[in-house]
Each structure stands twice: as structure tokens, then as C-alpha cells.
Amino acid sequence: MVSILESFSRSVLSCATEHQAESSDPDCPMPAALCLSPGSWETAAKDPIPHSQPQPGIMAATALKPLIAVCQLTSTPDKEQNFASCSRLIREAAQRGACVVFLPEAFDFIGSNTQETLSLAESLEGAQIQRYAGLARECQVWLSLGGFHERGEDWASTRRIYNCHLLLDPTGHVVATYRKTHLCDVDLEGRVSMKESNFTNPGPEIVLPVSTPAGKIGLAICYDLRFPEISLALTQEGAEILTYPSAFTVTTGSAHWEALLRARAIETQCYVVAAAQTGKNHERRTSYGHTMVVDPWGCVIAQCQEGPGLCYAEIDLGYLRRIRQEMPVCTHRRADLYGRVTVLKKPPPP
Numbered sequence: 001m002v003s004i005l006e007s008f009s010r011s012v013l014s015c016a017t018e019h020q021a022e023s024s025d026p027d028c029p030m031p032a033a034l035c036l037s038p039g040s041w042e043t044a045a046k047d048p049i050p051h052s053q054p055q056p057g058i059m060a061a062t063a064l065k066p067l068i069a070v071c072q073l074t075s076t077p078d079k080e081q082n083f084a085s086c087s088r089l090i091r092e093a094a095q096r097g098a099c100v101v102f103l104p105e106a107f108d109f110i111g112s113n114t115q116e117t118l119s120l121a122e123s124l125e126g127a128q129i130q131r132y133a134g135l136a137r138e139c140q141v142w143l144s145l146g147g148f149h150e151r152g153e154d155w156a157s158t159r160r161i162y163n164c165h166l167l168l169d170p171t172g173h174v175v176a177t178y179r180k181t182h183l184c185d186v187d188l189e190g191r192v193s194m195k196e197s198n199f200t201n202p203g204p205e206i207v208l209p210v211s212t213p214a215g216k217i218g219l220a221i222c223y224d225l226r227f228p229e230i231s232l233a234l235t236q237e238g239a240e241i242l243t244y245p246s247a248f249t250v251t252t253g254s255a256h257w258e259a260l261l262r263a264r265a266i267e268t269q270c271y272v273v274a275a276a277q278t279g280k281n282h283e284r285r286t287s288y289g290h291t292m293v294v295d296p297w298g299c300v301i302a303q304c305q306e307g308p309g310l311c312y313a314e315i316d317l318g319y320l321r322r323i324r325q326e327m328p329v330c331t332h333r334r335a336d337l338y339g340r341v342t343v344l345k346k347p348p349p350p
Helices: 002-019 078-093 114-122 127-139 222-224 227-238 249-268 318-325
Strands: 031-037 067-072 102-104 142-150 163-168 174-177 183-187 191-194 208-211 215-219 240-241 273-274 275-281 287-289 292-294 300-303 309-314
Touching: 067 078, 067 273, 067 292, 078 102, 078 309, 102 215, 127 142, 127 163, 163 215, 191 292, 215 227, 222 249, 227 240, 227 249, 240 249, 249 273, 249 287, 249 292, 292 309, 300 309
Parallel strands: 067 102, 067 275, 102 142, 215 240, 240 273
Antiparallel strands: 031 309, 067 309, 142 163, 163 174, 183 191, 208 215, 273 292, 275 287, 292 300
């Protein structure tokens, strides 16, 4: 048993060291995280101790902390292939004891042009979401479906879709839907050009955080990351985990991805979870990747390598509360000077 534990610990230490190599912050504690590609858990030890079934006296300190899994994908226009990739990762994460599994923006597909994107979109009552509801029930996990191409109730009149982030509980019930409020209209000459508003309706509201076994989760999507008002509003309503499922381009990702994620974590003192698209989605699109989890002190505690895969992190709400108590920035805000960001829609009853 000792040799198994030592092998497992060395694997975690190696992973954490590799993914923290770019950080020069000496105050970042060693993360309680596992960073793995599909199937690579077995390389950590021949018979690793499952997170959900710790042996007496071994890893007792971490046994009470919920484990989350964050997926990195390369979605294409092939919806069946994408579902197969997602379901494989979800099942693997559930097997390892994750209670919440996070998927990136456009987990369902990434179309090669506007016409294809619109033709592949579905309603929330369609076959795709029903399949994911079945996966949630089968695996008994919460699912953050980070950006679904939704044909809303106004599809017939607008011929535009919504970029919809859904949260499913282990019964497969949709407990929250957030529709992306900030649309990515960007034109960086010679580098990046996109206009999401050409085919997407902006969402009308932010939704309240949802209580899960990992903590209270606040929903956002990709380009929302650049607008701290959402993260502040969600935190004021009790969020402990902010999630930004994304499909950043290589140009914007290499410049801003980690800096923005760490900034949102530091200013809100929340965990920040960012599932991401990676690699070549089709002949005209490549995504940045670098799926990441940042803790409330701003330290990167888990990160995916290149290609599709999973990273794991433990959520330590005691640590979060200690940071908020020792540096109570929320109570120091001067709402009398710059107002209070307010929202919010209550999630539908179960």
C-alpha cells in the first residue's frame, strides 16, 4: 500500500509542478489537483486509491473535499463524433469520483460556417440535451454543458440562435440555463475576425448561482470573461465557483486567457473553472485550449495539456472562506461611489 501511495503522490506532484512552471508566485500553495489525459490515470499507480473511497488513515484530509473534472475538447461539425468524445470523458470523470463535470463552449459542435451552424442547432427539448440528461442519470453526476447552440422560442421569427450554458443535476433535470449576454464581435486585422451577433441573440439576463455538491456555481460563457461585472454580481449572490466554458482563439488565448481567469478569481475570491476547446476544429478554426482551474488566491491548480482530455481539482470551501475572512474585499466595496451590480433570475424549480 505504501508503494502505491508513493507512486500516486509522485504523479500528482509531477503534474502540479509541470503546470505551475510558468508561475513565479512563491505564495501559491501546492495544488490539490490531478491533470490527466484520457486513460492516463492508470499510469499514476497500478491500483490507485479512488477519490470517493479513501482507505482509513490515507488521504483523509482530502476525502471530504469534492472533486470536479474539467473537459478539454476538439469539437468539429460532426455532432455524433463530438457526443462520443464527451460521453467518454464524462464516464471517465464519474469513474474517478468527480461530482461535477464541466464541458466547454460549443461542446455539441463547431460549424465551419454560419449556415452550417444554424442548420445543426437544436432546441433544449431536442435529442442532444436528452442524451446528456441520460448521461447525467447514468453517471450520477452534475453536468455543466458550457455552450449549446440553442434554437429558442423565437427561432421562427429571428432565425438566430442562443449560446446557452445549461446545468444538469444527477437526475438529468435542467436546473439552470444561462444565455450568453456578451457576444464576441472582434476584428483584429490580419489575425482574428468574428461576428457572433450575425447569427446569435444576446441573452437577456444573468442567473443566480446554483448549489451543487462542489459549491455554489455561477454560470458565464467565454467572452463574458472580459466583463468583471458578471463575476461580481454572481459573487454578491453567493457564488463560490465561477465557470467560463470557452473556445478562445490562439491569438486571444495566448495573450489574455490565463491573465483574465486569474484576475476573475482574485477579485471575487472564487474558484474559477474554465473548460476549453483545443486544436483544429475545422479547416478555418483552431482553438487555444489550456483548460484551467484557478483557486481563490489566483493560483492555477489544474490545467490540461495539449489535445482532448481531463483535469481534476478538489474544491476546498474552507480555504475559500478563510481567504474571504482574512481579506474581506466584498465588505470593502464602495457601492456608494460606483453602485452595486444586481441581477438576477432565480433558476427554475426542480
